[in-house]
Amino acid sequence: MQSELYNRGAYLAEGLGHCSACHSPRNAMGAEKNGEAYFAGAFVDGWEAPPLNNLSRAPIPWSETSLYDYLRHGESELHGVASGPMAPVVAGLAELPEYDVRAIAHYVAAQMQVPTGNSEAAMAGAEQRVASAAVSSPGMEAGERLFEGACAACHVETGVPSFSRASTNLALNTNLHSDHPDNVLQSILGGVHADHVPGIGSMPGFADSFSNTQVADLTTYLRARFAPEKAPWQQVKQRIEELRQPHHNNTHSTP
Incomplete structure (x- = not known):
């Protein structure tokens, strides 16, 4: 009942x-x-x-x-x-x-099968993830440069006021922890437009300013830094090429 x-x-x-x-x-x-x-x-x-x-x-x-x-x-x-x-x-x-x-x-x-409210353990886990992500992943200089140039101003707390501050740290982003890079790639290419959320600025898309290699480098860096316990995504550049097509291939094996 x-x-x-x-x-x-x-x-x-x-x-x-x-x-x-x-x-x-x-x-x-x-x-x-x-x-x-x-x-x-x-x-x-x-x-x-x-x-x-x-x-x-x-x-x-x-x-x-x-x-x-x-x-x-x-x-x-x-x-x-x-x-x-x-x-x-x-x-x-x-x-x-x-x-x-x-x-x-x-x-x-x-x-x-989740609880009604956010437990103290969940809040502590979130704080720990955010703290761990404060340090960049070594060996990914190309992706780090792109992140620092295009993303960090909104996605990293610098103490400098921003009209488009992302209020949730990327370490808590489900898309970066997914088995598939699609939503991350779509967000980088087309941007994130949150007109439905008052006080949140829109993120611009980089489809016209980033090459496939740059998008792949940035995506790989984001995964390594903000979801370090997850395995690297494979064939990222191939998926970028597919998503850029006017009638791109959406085929995936479903769970």
Whole structure:
């Protein structure tokens, strides 16, 4: 027997919101997979819709509170800003009453098997990750130069005021901890436009100013510095070439 809040969230997420359309993989016939594959993550228009179950790669586990903040305000303190295809979704959710957004967050939290609030351990883990990422990874001078020149002003706390300060450290970014580099590459190439989040500036895209090699160097550096426990991504430059194509190849093996 589920609560009224859970049932309302299930109705909205599975029905009107149809979250699984993006967040569940599909079979050879194009139908959504169910069972253990439900909410297991998928790819849509060159972006990864990350898993919304216990396969989540988030470096700090989501909580119901964080999910609500993300869906209601477009930003979570421990996870970052909604971007890519999620940006218009969050903008649309702004039209819903608070109870409905809380219901969706409650339902998704149940699928992810995460707690209601952010524990002291989670907050401490976040602080530790941020502190560890303060030091650059050695042996990646090309990527480091690109980061210092194009990214550090907004993504590293310097004490200098910035109108476009990224409020969540990259060490907490789920995209950098994913098994696939797609969302990181899309963000570098096309930018991040967070018009739905008041007070957050937009990040410009570098598709016209960075070569494929430069994007690959920067992406490899970001992975090594901010997700050091993760294995390096493979064939990054090839994926960049595919994403730059007008009708790029979105094919991926799904979980």
